[in-house]
Amino acid sequence: MVRPPREFREAAWDYVCVRVLDMKGVDLDLYRFDYDLTFAAVLMNPDGTIYHHYGGRDTGDPAGMLAMRSFAQLLKDGMETHAEYMKNPKPPAASSKRPIESLAPMARRMKAAKQECIHCHTVNDVEREVAQADGSWTADRIWKWPSPAQIGMSLDPEDQVRVTEVVPGSPLDRAGVKKEDRLIRLGGRSVRSFSDVQRVLEETPNHAGSLLIEFEHMTRAEKAMIPIEEGWKTGTPLTLSWRPSMWGLRPNPGFGGPMLTGEEKAKLGLPRSDFAIRIQYLITWGDHPEDGRNALKAGFKKDDVVLSVAGKKDFQTTQHFQAWFRLTQKPGTDAEFEVLREGKVQNIRMKVIP
Amino acid sequence: MRIRPRRAVLTLLALLAVLAARDADPQDDPPFKWRTDLETARAQAKTEKKPLLLVFR
DSSP states (O other): OOOOOOOHHHHHHSSSSEEEOOOOBBBBTOOOOOOOOEEEEEEEOTTEEEEEEEEOOSOOOOTTTOOOHHHHHHHHHHHHHHHHHHSSSSOOOOOOBGGGGGGGHHHHHHHHHOOOOOTTTTHHHHHHHHHHTTTTOOGHHHHHHSOOGTTTTTEOSSSSTTTEEEEETTTHTTOOTTTTEEEEETEEOOOOOOHHHHHHHHOOOSSSEEEEEEEEHHHHHHHEEEEETTTTTOHHHHHHHTTTGGGGOOOOOSSOOOOOOOOHHTTTTTTTOOOOOOOOOOOOOOOOOOHHHHHHHHOOOEEEEEEETBBBBEEEEEHHHHHHHHHHHOOOOOEEEOOOOOTTEEEEEEOOOO | OOOOHHHHHHHHHHEEEEHHHHHGGGGGSSOOOOBBOHHEEEEEHHHOOOEEEEEEE
């Protein structure tokens, strides 16, 4: 096993460090974090009180907000949070353990096929299925752990309390927060990282209201209210596209495949900047084989190159196209595709199924 | 060039010794340890009054 860097080892020395590679047996009420991440750190008291989070990401680079300097700093800050908390501990109320395998959709999957390892993102899929089954699911629940960008905030990956950008006209701008200000608290909670901000945003309702921000401006502590509008968490297909839990949403096109490389596009006579994905598979297996059959019925074939849908071709990635389809296409309507097959452009119309 | 097995082995051992010395770290004694059992680690943290660092991958 690769030994962690010295900077990390020194900062983590006073912690009991645990690596969790399998969500089997993990109490979902106790260990809350952004389950779509491939790396997530939680600093907590053993009584269940969460101090800080680390590891969040935005639409772009998956590791864009990961930096050893900020992680080590958070571990140091976490020791101060721990010392403060231990003066007057307030353990959360004990509840019965809720591991993922106790949820009906997961139990069904485990019965159908042996699960060697349950990935973190499976939690989001299973919790959605539970909510859909009991009627509590609402479409806005897909906007999990909103990025600080949703309120107009950008943070420094190396020093994650430093505001590097405030989008003009954004809620943060209207609150009077400026570039180079330093975060202290948000919604009454101490924030020390990008993920700490996400946690507060996750716990804030998706309705009009306001959020208290405490920050340092030119070494002076200030307070302000961030005005937030109804539905403020709602993102775009692009902001949803990186999340593995996006794939389980419906409707879906029933096929998938990679973007063509610039070279592949050039060989086909397509501009390098154009959107083009090659159909690598039609989903005729799993829980919803009807999706792939629907695409086959419409006329799609493996190796077709999809050039546009509904005249739209500005997708940045294949995941962007997939997220767009799920968020915008309505069951019962027709979706029009432009497809390149054996050198000829064809139009395919497909009925969108629920 | 003729390779002399004895000299090659000795050179390799010397190189490994240099690398081990360079990597030696007094802070890492006892070696840094990741626990893998969440509930055992939680019980240990409770006893030792330490915070937990959980890394989910």
